[in-house]
Amino acid sequence: MSIFLAILYGVIQGIAEFLPISSSAHLAISQNLFSMENLEASHFTFDILLHLGTLIAVFIVYYKDIFALIPAIFTMFKKVFTGKFKLSDYTENERFVILVIIATLPLAAAVFLKDYVEVLTGYTKIIGGILLLNGLVLFISDKLEKGTLSLDKTKPRHALFIGLCQMCAIVPGLSRSGSTITGGLFMGLKRETAVKFSFIMSIPAIIGANLLSIFDIAENPIASSDVVPYIAGTVAAAVVGVLAMKFLIYISKKSNFRMFSYYCFVVGVLAIIFG
Secondary structure, eight states: OOOOHHHHHHHHHHHHHHHHOOHHHHHHHHHHHHHOOOOOHOOHHHHHHHHHHHHHHHHHHHHHHHHHHHHHHHHHHHHHTTOOOTBOOOHHEEEEEEEEHHHHHGGGGGHHHHHHHHHHHHHHHHHHHHHHHHHHHHHHTTSOOOBOGGGOOHHHHHHHHHHHHHTTTTTTTTOOOHHHHHHHHHTTHHHHHHHHHHHHHHHHHHHHHHHHGGGGGGSSSGGGGHHHHHHHHHHHHHHHHHHHHHHHHHHHHOOHHHHHHHHHHHHHHHHEEEE
């Protein structure tokens, strides 16, 4: 793989992973329409590294929140294993961890749907149709009433609903960030709360997806000629991911997801026409 192509993949991953336009759809369309290399087939490890790059981006943008949650994870599990944990007695950070865990639970179903979903990546017209649906979801999100719930007022049922939205987004064409943020807004969360929760709950989702695939890395060793391109692509995904997240945080304050919905409409129609 050339350095240019690796960086291009990194840029696509960084932009589409966090902006609500579906990274899986863009990678699939790029591979199907422009004969770009199929990452899962020929560069499986690079696909994992791209997701590592976007994971690094989340840590960079939300490092204060994440570093505060890490001790809470250990103290909470210590309470669980020592029998001292009570649902009515937990710190604010422990509560945040519980909400993320609840939101992640629906992804367990994705393990059984993985093979069926992967089949869709080869059908550009279907992906285009799903992108149109994604655009509609984003358009509707701007019409929702302004939420009032902050994280301390967010309940487990809210987190579970957002988690179900994340599970639906395993389908190529449905944006994970768009689905989860819209789900949060539908549940009455403030926009900044919905955005933060969406990005932080992506951490276990990204880690889990890569853990499911990591055993296949041994069958796809990195060629010496690919080391530099892989590093370049990973760095590109991280840097562009940070910029994309900051841009979305800014845009979310303006309640303006319509630009993304229009973009999805255009790309969806083009994918259907030329797919």
